[in-house]
Amino acid sequence: MNTDIAAERLASQRITRPESRDPEDVVTWLGAVQAQDYPSAKWALALRMLDGATAAGIERCFNDGRILRTHLMRPTWHFVAVSDIHWMLELTASRVQRALAYAYRQFGLDSATRIRGTRVIERVLSAGQHLTRVELGAHLARMGVAVKGVGLALLTVHAELERVVCSGPQRGKQLTYALLAQRASRPKRLSRDEALGELAKRYFRSHAPATIRDFAWWSGLTITDARRGLEICGGRQEVIDDLTYWRLKRTKARELRPRVVHLLPAYDEYLVAYRDLDAVPRAKGARGTLEQALVTGGQITGTWKAIPKGNEVVVDVATMRSLTVTERRALFETAARYGRFLERPVSVSGQLERS
Numbered sequence: 001m002n003t004d005i006a007a008e009r010l011a012s013q014r015i016t017r018p019e020s021r022d023p024e025d026v027v028t029w030l031g032a033v034q035a036q037d038y039p040s041a042k043w044a045l046a047l048r049m050l051d052g053a054t055a056a057g058i059e060r061c062f063n064d065g066r067i068l069r070t071h072l073m074r075p076t077w078h079f080v081a082v083s084d085i086h087w088m089l090e091l092t093a094s095r096v097q098r099a100l101a102y103a104y105r106q107f108g109l110d111s112a113t114r115i116r117g118t119r120v121i122e123r124v125l126s127a128g129q130h131l132t133r134v135e136l137g138a139h140l141a142r143m144g145v146a147v148k149g150v151g152l153a154l155l156t157v158h159a160e161l162e163r164v165v166c167s168g169p170q171r172g173k174q175l176t177y178a179l180l181a182q183r184a185s186r187p188k189r190l191s192r193d194e195a196l197g198e199l200a201k202r203y204f205r206s207h208a209p210a211t212i213r214d215f216a217w218w219s220g221l222t223i224t225d226a227r228r229g230l231e232i233c234g235g236r237q238e239v240i241d242d243l244t245y246w247r248l249k250r251t252k253a254r255e256l257r258p259r260v261v262h263l264l265p266a267y268d269e270y271l272v273a274y275r276d277l278d279a280v281p282r283a284k285g286a287r288g289t290l291e292q293a294l295v296t297g298g299q300i301t302g303t304w305k306a307i308p309k310g311n312e313v314v315v316d317v318a319t320m321r322s323l324t325v326t327e328r329r330a331l332f333e334t335a336a337r338y339g340r341f342l343e344r345p346v347s348v349s350g351q352l353e354r355s
Contacts, residue, residue, distance in 0.1 A: 001279070001298070001299050002240065002241060002278075002279045003298060004295070005240065005245070005279040006207055006279070006297075006298030006299065007227040007298055008208065008209055008247075008250075009207065009209070009270065009298075010033070010262075010270070010298055012025065012206055012207060012247075013030070013048065013206055013207060013270055014029065014048040014207050015047060015048055015262060015270060018047075018048050018049050018051075019050070020049055021049055021052065021053065021056045021063075021068055022049075023045045023049065023053070023057075023062075023066070024061060024062045024066045024067050024081050024082075025065050025149070026045050026048045026049055026055035027045065027079050027080060028083070028084065028205045029202075029205075029206050030200075030202065030207075030269060031084075031088075031199060031203055031206065032072065032073060032078040032080045032088065032103075032202075033045065033078060033079040033080075033269060034077070034078055034267045034268075034273070035069055035077045035078055035079045035267075036076050036267060036268060037224050037265070037266050037267060038170075038175070039055070039077060040266045040267060040268075040292070041069075041077075041161075041265070042058045042059065042104035043055070043265045043338070044264075044267075044268050044269065045058055045059060045079070045081060045339060046339075046341045047263075047264070047265075047341075049336060051340070052286045052340065054200075054340070054341055054342075054343055055342055055343070056339055056343065059142050059170060060321045062079075062167070062169070062170065062220065063169035063170060065082055065169075065184075066081070066082055067071055067080065067081055067082065068082055068085055068166045068167050068183060069080075069089070069137045069166070069167035069175075070085065070089075070160045070167060070180075071157045071160045071161060072089050072092050072093065072096065072160075072161075073092045073096070073192050073218065074089070074096065074218075074220045074352065075096050075099050075100055075157070075242060080185045082183065083184075083188055084188070084240055085166065085180070085184050086163065086180075086184060086187035086188055086189070087188050087189060087190040087195050087196070087198070088199065088214040089142070089160075089161065089163050089188075090163075090189075090195065091190075091192070091195040091196070091221075092219065092220050093161040093162070093201065094219045095221065095222075096161055096163055097281070098157075099118070099156075099220070100154065100274045101104040101319050103134060103150075103154055104154060104158075107147075107151040107154055108151065108196075109147070109151060109154055109155060110156070110309055112342075113145065113147075113155075113328075114131055115138055115303065116145055116156045117145045117147065117155045117158075117159075118155070118158060118162055118164055120139060120140050120143045120145055120157045120178065121136055121139075121140070121155075121156070121159050121164065121165060121177070122159075124136065124139045125177065125178060125179045125264075126163065126179065128178075128179075128182060128338050129178075130168030130169055130170065130171070130176040130177065130178050131168075131176055131177055132174050132175065132176055132177075133175065133177070134153070135150060136156065136177060137152045140155075146295065146296065147161070152335055154217075154221070156177060159177075160180075162178070163180050164179065164180060165177045165178065165179060165180055165181075166178060166180045166183055166184070166271045167183075168183070186321045187254065189249030193232060195235045196221075196225055196228050196229035197229055197232030198231060198233075199219055199221075199229055199250065200215065200226070200230045200232065200235070201233040202235045203215050203219065203233075204222050204230065204233065204235050204246055204247055205248045205250050207246035207273050207274070208245070208246065208248065209238065209240070209246065209247050209279075210245060210246060210247075210273075210274060211243055211244060211245055211246065211274075211275070211350060212226050212227060212244070212246070213275040214273070214274045214275050214276055215229070215230065215246075215277050216275070216281075217273075217274070217275030218273045218274070219273075221342050230246060233248065234248070235247065235248055236249070238250070240279070240299060241278060241279070242280060243276060245279075249339070260296065260297065260326060260327050260330035261294065261295070261323075261327055261330040261331045261333075262294075262295050262296075262332075262333050262334060263292065263293075263294060263295075263315065263333050263335065263338055264292065264293045264294075264295050264305055266291060266292050268293070270295070271293060273299075276294075277288060279299030282320065291303040292304050292305065292306075294317055294318075294319065294331075296323065296327055300317050300320075301319055301320050301321060301323075302317055302319035302320050303312045303317075303318050304316060304317045304318070305336075306342075310345065311344060311345065312345045312346065312347060313338075313339065313342055313344050313345070313347075314322075314346070314347050314348075314349050315335045315338065315346055315347070315348045315349070316321060316348075316349045316350050317331065317348060317349070317350035317351075317352065318350055318351070319350065319351065319352055322352070323353070328352050330346050331348060331352070332348055335337050335347075335348045
């Protein structure tokens with residue numbers, strides 16, 4: 001692990017250097033935020049915001065349509081700012097479609113079925129309705145498009161990539177779909193080079209230091225396109241431990257003020273947004289983990305779970321090593337911040353010292 005890279009990434013991602021109270025600002029800064037687990041993704045935004053951000057406040061921003069949730073770049077959910085969704089999909093959707101080609105075939109979604117199904121979805125949502133996936137499936141079945149389960153999920157992904165639908169407001173704990181043209185009615189258009197440069201700028205300002213392969217992995221672009229984007233935005237390179245890392249500007253030493261302990265959600269950008277794993281701060285045996293990570297000094301030192309217990313939430317921590325007194329104090333402070341995010345009392349449990 002390279003502690004300097006870890007500290008700079010924590011600052012670049014605004015985990016240790018939050019600047020905003022607005023979820024849309026955070027998503028815009030990062031470019032996009034992996035968000036297949038919706039509650040975890042809200043916490044991913046909150047921990048990059050000034051203290052006081054709540055799950056309810058972020059959900060209001062989402063329900064208002066200032067941040068949207070859709071499939072782009074890689075075939076998984078992402079949060080994206082409403083002002084960015086059109087040009088990002090124009091740039092990356094075709095690559096995602098190619099990545100899904102095998103799955104489409106496996107579940108019987110040939111081109112004709114996808115086109116017909118997308119037209120049905122567009123028609124039933126055209127009155128401004130916000131429908132769940134199950135409700136869309138019922139409409140599709142009545143129109144002779146019999147898809148369910150994974151096939152139905154893939155059909156809605158196709159409709160997202162075709163810029164027909166995106167997320168609607170949450171209905172309780174259920175995701176709804178809405179027409180993209182209604183949620184993002186003023187599309188921002190960029191030329192291909194402008195889009196490559198803008199996406200590269202978003203990534204390297206918020207995830208640096210990072211390699212070309214990191215950016216290609218995160219964006220779903222080819223290495224050639226990734227290099228072109230970096231060329232357009234004017235990145236600076238530095239060789240560290242035999243790998244070439246890029247950044248737009250170096251974070252000043254005084255801005256590297258790492259909080260000692262972080263409770264990162266599953267799929268957090270700090271852990272999943274990099275392809276070259278040499279500098280990814282994962283402890284041995286934790287590589288590839290998708291659990292919620294206890295990060296201490298920039299490195300995974302354990303996992304955690306949030307366990308509801310009446311009105312309280314218990315943050316249950318499993319550590320890989322003993323925490324120091326300072327680290328334990330920081331853990332309790334971080335857990336208290338998580339409680340403010342949930343607007344519920346929080347306590348900490350688990351073995352924090354090893355015998």
